[in-house]
Amino acid sequence: MTFDWGPPVRIGSNREHKTLTDATVDRLRGDIISGRLKSGAKVKSEDLKGLYGVGTSPIREALFQLASEGLVRADGQRGFRVAELNENELLEITDWRARLEGEALRRSIINGDVNWEANAIAALHRLRGVQTSRDLTRDKAADLWEERHREFHFALYGKCGSPWLLRFCELLIQNGERYRRAFVEYKSIDQSITQEHEAILDAAVKRDHVKAVSILDKHIRHAGELAQKFLEKSLAPKASSAKLKPRRAGRGRTH
Amino acid sequence: MTFDWGPPVRIGSNREHKTLTDATVDRLRGDIISGRLKSGAKVKSEDLKGLYGVGTSPIREALFQLASEGLVRADGQRGFRVAELNENELLEITDWRARLEGEALRRSIINGDVNWEANAIAALHRLRGVQTSRDLTRDKAADLWEERHREFHFALYGKCGSPWLLRFCELLIQNGERYRRAFVEYKSIDQSITQEHEAILDAAVKRDHVKAVSILDKHIRHAGELAQKFLEKSLAPKASSAKLKPRRAGRGRTH
DNA sequence: AGAATAGCAGATTTCGAAATTCGGAGAAGG
DNA sequence: CCTTCTCCGAATTTCGAAATCTGCTATTCT
Structure with missing residues (x-):
């Protein structure tokens, strides 16, 4: 009611x-x-x-x-x-993600109960499950990995006790994900990313929020830099492909 | 373009x-x-x-x-x-307002140019202009005061350089304003509020971001406590008026 | 009598078409 | 030859009605 x-x-x-x-x-x-x-x-x-x-x-x-x-x-x-993607926004999103998600994680570690731990552990397990998929470039597989990835992060933040904070994280994560998926060509998930997840969960379950937040911070900035590297490569180098954002979107006038 | x-x-x-x-x-x-x-x-x-x-x-x-x-x-x-109003959310909004608006102000003071100063000064002047209105309980007058008030705050934050931060502030301010207007019966603007505005602007123009942010923090928490006081009074005391949210809202059916 | 079901009235969601609006192509004028 | 104005097709916005859905009321069965 x-x-x-x-x-x-x-x-x-x-x-x-x-x-x-x-x-x-x-x-x-x-x-x-x-x-x-x-x-x-x-x-x-x-x-x-x-x-x-x-x-x-x-x-x-x-x-x-x-x-x-x-x-x-x-x-x-x-x-x-x-909405257009651009480098400044990627920087901004990454920065705020690190700050706000860090705070959300910190609070969750302080507030979280056993059930919260269990959910996080389960979420990471499910993420590991799709990790093994060979071909993450396929839409279906990438969608699934990203969904599990989001779920893991949100399982971590779930007990922060602040709906507004969660909402902000959600918006940032959503918008940030676009950059990864637009620019990063990941065939398989980088091993270091996977290790970071494990380390965050480990520290979280041990209630070491200083450590957990510190790794999360690195994790997010790491992901941001990766996307930025690809983004620069896409925008800057060959003026030939300058007109990326190819017109092929609207199928109106071909030619 | x-x-x-x-x-x-x-x-x-x-x-x-x-x-x-x-x-x-x-x-x-x-x-x-x-x-x-x-x-x-x-x-x-x-x-x-x-x-x-x-x-x-x-x-x-x-x-x-x-x-x-x-x-x-x-x-x-x-x-x-x-959306329903409730005390927990008011607390949450107040807290995040203080944090995020504080950061926005700090950054603006650091980035802001003379033009930014001018805008802020002008905005406060306009706010003073409606301050004198006798009857702020009237919708029109209250609407105007609140608009000028928002504009003053946003003039202050305008040079923070972070659209996402601004957006978050905007959402919080919007949702926070509802509490003031729902519960606080302000006949005339509290003198201390007015003084805080002056002090914030003064510190901002002097580029003393530590002081400015500190006053802003007090300003926001002050407003939050005021609303909270009224909210508690509305919810708790007389169970008789338990069905607050008096019907007089929609002017459609005056029965 | 109590519980469950069918039927109804009121709202909400969804559709498809009419009315506006935009932007460019082409004509008219400088 | 360039600028300005007018008109046309395409796209978007807006409307009003049809289709669905929800929650309540009355009815029926146990």
């Missing part, structure tokens, strides 16, 4: 979709974060209507929601486009 | 409304923050359609946007309601 307070904290795909709009939000969000919809691409509701098989309203409603989350920009009465 | 990066940072009422939906968002947000739509109240699109004189779509799109901002909750297929 009593409502949860604080902003709704919901990650990625929820099991039950009561509403067509909800389903569309998740699907669209997934397509943007994963990079299937490219940075800066125009989003034509007409196209999505066909693609997702829903009417105008759910798509439009989803678009407005994602605009508030920073994944999409509403452009006057000129429709919507996928 | 080039897009601003980072999430869109827009406060309250924007000058130009290109789209009916945009106008509806601002209007609805105003009605929620000001308390004209009460905490927990059901939001019937049918009612708003009549009240605002627009069709289903703009209202629905606005509702989804506000849901992402935390002012409204979307409830399965059971429609929307104004």
